[in-house]
Amino acid sequence: xxxxxxxxxxxxxxxxxxxxxxxxxxxxxxxxxxxxxxxxxxxxxxxxxxxxxxxxxxxxxxxxxxxxxxxxxxxxxxxxxxxxxxxxxxxxxxxxxxxxxxxxxxxxxxxxxxxxxxxxxxxxxxxxxxxxxxxxxxxxxxxxxxxxxxxxxxxxxxxxxxxxxxxxxxxxxxxxxxxxxxxxxxxxxxxxxxxxxxxxxxxxxxxxxxxxxxxxxxxxxxxxxxxxxxxxxxxxxxxxxxxxxxxxxxxxxxxxxxxxxxxxxxxxxxxxxxxxxxxxxxxxxxxxxxxxxxxxxxxxxxxxxxxxxxxxxxxxxxxxxxxxxxxxxxxxxxxxxxxxxxxxxxxxxxxxxxxxxxxxxxxxxxxxxxxxxxxxxxxxxxxxxxxxxxxxxxxxxxxxxxxxxxxxxxxxxxxxxxxxxxxxxxxxxxxxxxxxxxxxxxxxxxxxxxxxxxxxxxxxxxxxxxxxxxxxxxxxxxxxxxxxxxxxxxxxxxxxxxxxxxxxxxxxxxxxxxxxxxxxxxxxxxxxxxxxxxxxxxxxxxxxxxxxxxxxxxxxxxxxxxxxxxxxxxxxxxxxxxxxxxxxxxxxxxxxxxxxxxxxxxxxxxxxxxxxxxxxxxxxxxxxxxxxxxxxxxxxxxxxxxxxxxxxxxxxxxxxxxxxxxxxxxxxxxxxxxxxxxxxxxxxxxxxxxxxxxxxxxxxxxxxxxxxxxxxxxxxxxxxxxxxxxxxxxxxxxxxxxxxxxxxxxxxxxxxxxxxxxxxxxxxxxxxxxxxxxxxxxxxxxxxxx
Numbered sequence: 177x178x179x180x181x182x183x184x185x186x187x188x189x190x191x192x193x194x195x196x197x198x199x200x201x202x203x204x205x206x207x208x209x210x211x212x213x214x215x216x217x218x219x220x221x222x223x224x225x226x227x228x229x230x231x232x233x234x235x236x237x238x239x240x241x242x243x244x245x246x247x248x249x250x251x252x253x254x255x256x257x258x259x260x261x262x263x264x265x266x267x268x269x270x271x272x273x274x275x276x277x278x279x280x281x282x283x284x285x286x287x288x289x290x291x292x293x294x295x296x297x298x299x300x301x302x303x304x305x306x307x308x309x310x311x312x313x314x315x316x317x318x319x320x321x322x323x324x325x326x327x328x329x330x331x332x333x334x335x336x337x338x339x340x341x342x343x344x345x346x347x348x349x350x351x352x353x354x355x356x357x358x359x360x361x362x363x364x365x366x367x368x369x370x371x372x373x374x375x376x377x378x379x380x381x382x383x384x385x386x387x388x389x390x391x392x393x394x395x396x397x398x399x400x401x402x403x404x405x406x407x408x409x410x411x412x413x414x415x416x417x418x419x420x421x422x423x424x425x426x427x428x429x430x431x432x433x434x435x436x437x438x439x440x441x442x443x444x445x446x447x448x449x450x451x452x453x454x455x456x457x458x459x460x461x462x463x464x465x466x467x468x469x470x471x472x473x474x475x476x477x478x479x480x481x482x483x484x485x486x487x488x489x490x491x492x493x494x495x496x497x498x499x500x501x502x503x504x505x506x507x508x509x510x511x512x513x514x515x516x517x518x519x520x521x522x523x524x525x526x527x528x529x530x531x532x533x534x535x536x537x538x539x540x541x542x543x544x545x546x547x548x549x550x551x552x553x554x555x556x557x558x559x560x561x562x563x564x565x566x567x568x569x570x571x572x573x574x575x576x577x578x579x580x581x582x583x584x585x586x587x588x589x590x591x592x593x594x595x596x597x598x599x600x601x602x603x604x605x606x607x608x609x610x611x612x613x614x615x616x617x618x619x620x621x622x623x624x625x626x627x628x629x630x631x632x633x634x635x636x637x638x639x640x641x642x643x644x645x646x647x648x649x650x651x652x653x654x655x656x657x658x659x660x661x662x663x664x665x666x667x668x669x670x671x672x673x674x675x676x677x678x679x680x681x682x683x684x685x686x687x688x689x690x691x692x693x694x695x696x697x698x699x700x701x702x703x704x705x706x707x708x709x710x711x712x713x714x715x716x717x718x719x720x721x722x723x724x725x726x727x728x729x730x731x732x733x734x735x736x737x738x739x740x741x742x743x744x745x746x747x748x749x750x751x752x753x754x755x756x757x758x759x760x761x762x763x764x765x766x767x768x769x770x771x772x773x774x775x776x777x778x779x780x781x782x783x784x785x786x787x788x789x790x791x792x793x794x795x796x797x798x799x800x801x802x803x804x805x806x807x808x809x810x811x812x813x814x815x816x817x818x819x820x821x822x823x824x825x826x827x828x829x830x831x832x833x834x835x836x837x838x839x840x841x842x843x844x845x846x847x848x849x850x851x852x853x854x855x856x857x858x859x860x861x862x863x864x865x866x867x868x869x870x871x872x873x874x875x876x877x878x879x880x881x882x883x884x885x886x887x888x889x890x891x892x893x894x895x896x897x898x899x900x901x902x903x904x905x906x907x908x909x910x911x912x913x914x915x916x917x918x919x920x921x922x923x924x925x926x927x928x929x930x931x932x933x934x935x936x937x938x939x940x941x942x943x944x945x946x947x948x949x950x951x952x953x954x955x956x957x958x959x960x961x962x
Contacts, residue, residue: 221248221250222245222246222247222248225246225248226243226245226246229243229246230242230243233262235322236321236322237262237263237320237321237322238265238266238319238320238321238322238323239263239264239265239266240263241260241261241262241263241272241274242259242260242261243257243258243259243260243261244258244259244260245257245258245259246258250285251285252282252285253282253283253284253285253296254280254281254282254283255279255280255281255283256278256279256280256281257276257278257279258277258278259276259277260274260275260276260279261274261275261276262274262275262320264306264308264316265316265319265320267310268308268310268316268319269308269316269362269364271306271308271360271362272304272306273305273306273307273308273316273317273320274303274304274305274306275302275303275304276300276301276302276303276304277301277302277303277356278299278300278301278302279298279299279300279301279303280297280298280299281295281297281298282295282296282297282298283295283296284296291345291346292345292346292347292348293345293346293347293348294348294350295347295348295349295350296350296351297349297350297351297352297353298349298351298352298353299351299352299353299354299355300353300354300355300357301355301356302355302356303354303356303357303358304357304358304359304360305357305358305359305360306360306362307359307360307361307362308361308362308363308364309361309362309363309364309365310364310365311364311365312365313365346384346385346386346387347383347384347385348382348383348384348385349380349382349383349384349385350381350382351380351381352378352379352380352381352383353378353379353380354376354377354378355377356375356377357375357376357377357378358373358374358375358376359373359374359375359376360372360373361373363468363469365468366410366411366468368411370408370409370410370411370465370468371406371408372406372407372408373404373405373406374402374403374404374405374406374421375402375403375404376400376401376402376403377400377401377403378398378399378400378401379398379399380395380396380397380398380399380400381395381396381397381398382394382395382396382397382430383395383396390434391433391434392433392434393432393433393434394430394431394432394433394434395428395430395431395432396429396430397427397428397429397430398426398427398428398430398431399425399426399427399428400425400426400427401423401424401425401426402421402423402424402426403422403423403424404421404422404423405419405420405421405422405424405448406419406420407419407420409451409453409461410461410464410465410468412455412457412459412464413453413455413461413464414451414453414516416451417449417451418450418451418453418461418465419448419449419450419451420447420448420449421445421446421447421448421449422446422447422448423444423445423446423447424443424444424445424446425442425443425444425446426440426442426443427440427441427442428440428441429441435499436499436500437499437500437502438499438500438501438502439502439504440501440502440503440504441504441505442503442504442505442506442507443503443505443506443507444506444507444509445507445508445509445511446509446510447509447510447511448508448510448511448512449511449512449513450511450512450513450514451513451514451515451516452513452514452515452516453515453516453517453518453525454516454517454518454519454626455518456518456519458519498544500541500542500543500549501540501541501542501543502540502541503537503539503540503541503542504538504539505536505537505538506535506536506537506538506540507534507535507536507537508533508534508535509534510532510533510534511532511533511534511535512529512530512531512532512533513529513530513533514527514528514529515527515528515529517625517626519625526565526567526568526622526625527563527565528563528564528565529562529563530559530560530561530562530563531560531561532558532559532560532561533557533558533559533560534556534557534558534559535555535556535557535558536554536555536556537552537554537555537556538552538553538554538555539551539552539553539554539587540552540553547591548590548591549590549591550589550590551587551588551589551590551591551592552587552588553586553587554585554586554587555583555584555585555586555588556582556583556584557581557582557583557584558580558581558582559578559580559581559582560579560580560581561579562576562577562578562579562581563576563577564576564577566608566610566618566622567618567621567622567625568621568625569621570610570612570618570621571608571610573608574606574608575607575608575618575619575622576605576606576607576608577604577605577606577607578602578603578604578605578606579603579604579605580601580602580603580604581600581601581602581603582599582600582601583597583599583600583601584597584598584599585597585598586598589656590656591656592656593656593657593701594656594657594658594659594700595656595657595658595659596659596661597658597659597660597661598661598662599661599662599663599664600660600662600663600664601664601665601666602664602665602666602668602691603665603666603667604666604667604668604669605665605668605669605689606668606669606670607669607670607671608670608671608673609670609671609672609673610673610674611673611674611675611676612675612676613675613676614676615676655699656699657697657698657699657700657701657702657735658697658698658699659695659696659697659698659700660693660695660696660697660698660708661694661695662692662693662694663691663692663693663696664690664691664692664693665689665690665691665692666690667688667689667690668686668687668688668689668690668691668714669685669686669687669688669689670684670685670686670689670714671683671684671685671686672684672685672686677758677759677760679759680758680759681758682757682758682759682760683719683758684716684756685716685717686714686715686716686717687714687715687717688713688714688715689712689713689714690711690712690713690714691710691711691712692710692711693708693709693710693711694708694709694710695707695708695709696708696710696733696736697734697735697736698735698736699735700734700735705734705735707732707733707734707742707957708732708733708734709730709731709732709733710729710730710731710732710733711728711729711730711731712727712728712729713726713727713728713729714726714727715727716751716752716756718751718752718753718755718756719755719756720755722753722755722756722934723751723753723934723935723937724751724937725749725750725751725752725753725756725937726748726749726750726751726937726938726941727747727748727749727750728747728748728941728944728945728948729745729746729747729748729948730745730746730747730948730949730952731743731744731745731746731952732744732952732955732957734958741782742782742783742784742957742958742959743780743781743782743959744780744781744782744952744955744956744957744959745778745779745780745781745952746777746778746779746948746949746951746952746955747776747777747778747779747780747948748775748776748777748941748944748945748947748948749774749775749776749777750775750776750937750940750941750944751773751775751934751937751940751941752773752774752775752776753772753773754766754769754771754772754773754774755772769795769801770795770797770799771795771796771797771799772796772930773795773796773930773933773934774793774794774795774796774801775793775794775940775944776791776792776793776794776803777791777792777944777947777948778790778791778803779791779951779955781955781959781960782959783958783959783960784810785809785810786807786808786809786810786813787806787807787808787810787813788806788807788959788960789804789805789806789807790803790804790805790806791803791804791805796929796930796933796934797929802816804816
């Protein structure tokens with residue numbers, strides 16, 4: 177019994193032991209096979225992945241692509257690519273859509289088991305992206321995949337999308353480096369090829385991609401360099417580039433897209449050159465480029481239609497408040513701009529522009545622009561080589577030029593009640609104003625060439641004087657007061673040429689122009705703000721061998737830009753010769769005045785209610801002449817004109833100095849009675865009342881038409897009956913003898929007095945300047961006009 181029991185038990189135990197041994201051997205075998213397989217795969221993973229990538233590129237892309245080599249090191253977590261190329265679709269040229277010289281990715285292997293993947297470094301070198309739009313408007317980047325694959329992708333996209341949060345893991349990149357990234361856009365739709373492009377170098381630390389959909393993205397220290405910008409002219413324009421930029425450098429200590437503030441250490445824009453051009457057809461290059469790209473292509477619209485509803489849902493998120501941008505320093509270095517107009521300018525185009533602009537900003541903050549939340553701590557501007565050509569048909573001397581402009585300011589804040597500009601300095605400004613015999617000046621001709629024949633609103637529709645001068649409280653409330661501590665102009669020059677008035681053109685040349693303004697205020701709301709001051713001076717180079725005349729003005733003024741300013745002004749003009757004014761003063765007026773040169777002074781007091789202006793002249797014969805008196809309320813002043821002013825304004829407005837019986841008489845004996853004539857004529861005054869909102873030149877038309885038969889009609893026709901003339905104050909001094917007029921009384925009396933008067937012009941002007949300064953000092957502030 178016991179024996180048989182023992183015999184039965186052993187086989188059973190032996191069978192169980194053998195079974196367990198076999199399963200153990202199978203498990204070991206599977207593990208060995210797996211390890212061997214993984215070892216073989218690991219040993220050949222580069223070849224396997226390389227083959228898979230190249231096969232996928234050929235399978236899914238329209239024209240395929242290639243990858244030269246790949247290096248995968250599983251143990252260290254490194255992947256390196258060499259020579260990746262994506263070929264362009266058919267009809268999009270020969271440039272690869274994407275090419276990459278090298279890419280190195282180092283990942284911490286253990287991070288794949290955590291909630292955040294840690295990338296030690298991502299280094300891209302020689303990355304190039306070329307986007308081409310073909311003649312039919314298709315974009316190359318939207319036509320990379322094969323048609324069957326693209327259709328399958330769209331069908332898959334129409335399926336139910338996963339709900340809930342994104343399944344993408346968070347990524348932390350310790351170091352990101354991009355070298356020699358090139359982006360280029362080529363357009364073939366306009367008939368001729370147009371291109372634009374730029375390069376990028378980037379160094380970024382601690383890039384954190386936590387939730388892309390919620391903009392939970394942050395970076396550490398970052399430096400980005402955009403370089404070699406180039407934008408071609410669109411078809412139909414000149415061949416030189418429309419825009420070039422050597423580089424734009426941006427450095428920041430870190431950016432958090434979810435934060436309310438973006439700090440930037442420095443932005444440097446270096447050597448920007450731009451050209452705005454108008455061709456023979458009247459098209460502008462900027463408008464042409466905008467028209468080429470304003471509508472987009474069909475592929476883009478088709479792809480965007482699928483997400484239209486989603487975009488509407490995200491509108492509230494997209495229009496969230498923009499964060500404040502804070503820049504420690506911004507520098508625009510060596511900026512150049514030119515504007516070209518090819519209309520009516522054959523063979524060379526009309527040009528305007530500047531050679532170099534430098535701007536330095538410190539502490540710039542840009543917040544809510546709608547609330548004018550813009551401020552900076554320091555501002556420096558330096559502009560050189562400004563020039564504006566004459567329009568076609570005029571002499572080639574520049575219409576206007578400025579050798580140097582400098583502006584400096586301290587803290588500026590658009591939300592503050594006042595902004596202060598420390599200094600504005602203008603060196604060697606010049607201008608040339610030409611009116612040819614057809615009356616169309618160079619300024620008007622230039623306006624017509626650039627902007628067309630857009631006539632301004634007629635005077636009949638102009639706002640009344642009350643509306644023009646009334647302060648616009650709502651507009652001024654939106655603007656801070658601006659105070660200029662100093663405005664200076666040095667070595668200015670201006671030339672005025674008018675051939676439309678007389679057979680002999682009028683030429684006025686002003687040189688050594690200087691301007692000095694202190695504490696000028698714009699949009700000042702305080703009525704008790706202290707006045708500013710202004711001084712303007714120039715030399716008048718008179719024609720031929722005539723001496724130089726001198727002009728100086730001294731003013732104290734209230735705020736500008738908020739209605740009629742408060743002004744006290746003293747003006748002195750010394751050594752003006754009638755020959756300089758040419759046809760403005762006709763021969764009869766010269767003869768009756770009995771002088772060839774004058775010193776003049778003018779005093780002006782202007783406040784918000786009334787005006788008080790007086791001007792007088794002293795001739796080289798020692799005779800005082802009343803020039804002009806304007807006195808009374810702004811809407812109805814009394815204006816009295818003496819002979820000099822009447823003659824000048826009359827000629828400018830088209831009047832003719834008429835000599836006839838019953839009016840002013842002149843003859844061979846005028847030399848003997850010239851002094852008396854001048855005194856009598858100077859005591860007579862033209863009186864008129866007119867709205868200052870109308871041009872004085874227009875209201876004075878016909879003023880010096882002394883013929884009694886015509887003067888009444890002339891007054892009514894040009895001033896609507898608002899003037900009355902006192903012709904009877906002018907006495908007869910002789911009999912009319914037709915054209916027998918002497919050229920100048922000085923020829924009879926001798927030139928010695930004239931030469932002495934000419935030699936003393938500088939000394940007299942120095943004395944006049946002292947007198948003007950003292951007179952201005954004694955003028956009350958606010959100005960008194962009663």
